[in-house]
Amino acid sequence: MDAAVAMRKEAAPASGLKQVFQNAQRAFDLIKKHRTPPDPKTYAIWYAYVEAADPRVIERVDSAIAEHGTLTPFDISSIFRELLTEEPAVVSARHSIGMAIEKEIDEVMKIIQQGVQNSDEFGASLDKANSALPGAASAEHLASLVSTLMEDNHRMARTARELNQGLTDSQNQIAKLNQELEEVQTQCRRDPLTSVANRRAFDERLEREIRAAAETGENLCLAMADIDHFKSVNDTYGHQVGDAVLQQFASVVTQNIKGQDMVARYGGEEFAIILPETDLFSAYNLLVKIKYTFKNTETPVEGTLKSIKDVTASFGLVRFEPGMTPRDMIERADHYLYEAKNSGRDRVKAKGF
Structure with missing residues (x-):
């Protein structure tokens, strides 16, 4: 039984590889049949066409073939640009913004963790004072305990203000980055010449x-x-x-x-x-x-x-x-x-x- 499972696991990649070779051969056959340039862009289009993973590619290619009898240089350029790749500048911008958003989210998590830690420390300080209060031997001892609590309270309040400001700053930065990301997404859906939708x-x-x-x-x-x-x-x-x-x-x-x-x-x-x-x-x-x-x-x-x-x-x-x-x-x-x-x-x- 184990041997049969192992054989199926080995057969799956082999079968997938066979399909890749078959798609590649069909793509080359279509390049030859329609006399399109044998360059990487054309191959990518015909491979996507025979793979049939994106119906938009099939529709665009069929439409171009019906109209022109082949894929013109303009057809090849526009199909490849619009459906199979993105402008390097758009990809780079999206990556940079994504990295910046990830960094800001990390900062927010650190602020939250710091807030939790400070809350735990203040809670421990209150518990310690609560235990010590009944046994206060003198007014001076009681005053010392109250003074320590007040100092911890002030420190906690100050830290809370700093953390809240950090959260606000990070939220504002994330909102700004999301807006920039939306602008980049909009650009990749616009025709660069006419500025209308692509x-x-x-x-x-x-x-x-x-x-x-x-x-x-x-x-x-x-x-x-x-x-x-x-x-x-x-x-x-x-x-x-x-x-x-x-x-x-x-x-x-x-x-x-x-x-x-x-x-x-x-x-x-x-x-x-x-x-x-x-x-x-x-x-x-x-x-x-x-x-x-x-x-x-x-x-x-x-x-x-x-x-x-x-x-x-x-x-x-x-x-x-x-x-x-x-x-x-x-x-x-x-x-x-x-x-x-x-x-x-x-x-x-x-x-x-």
């Missing part, structure tokens, strides 16, 4: 909003937006101007949505807008306003006195219906976005509109 934050938020809408029956709309002829903007004016156009669009959307709404950079020149508690008609009118405002906004050309205008965007809009998954909503909104593109661009498309 794909990771969008995925998490859409899932929550769909779950809430399914439970409450509240309205929920999702829009996918794409800047028209963006490649032409980059080719004509350069990538710096293209970046400025992306920032301009993100700013226009941010200024027109409500606090509960979210705009995220979905990838490249494509953005996603989550509109909770918003019916289809209101969402459609909002997107028309955003579309019009963006079209009439001028973007300066850096290093010149010129600016470009009449850059437009197209929008696909969908309303949540019971049973829909995040992928369903995205695909439906993308469908209407493609309709808007095929109908001449610079327009909003939705069911019934």
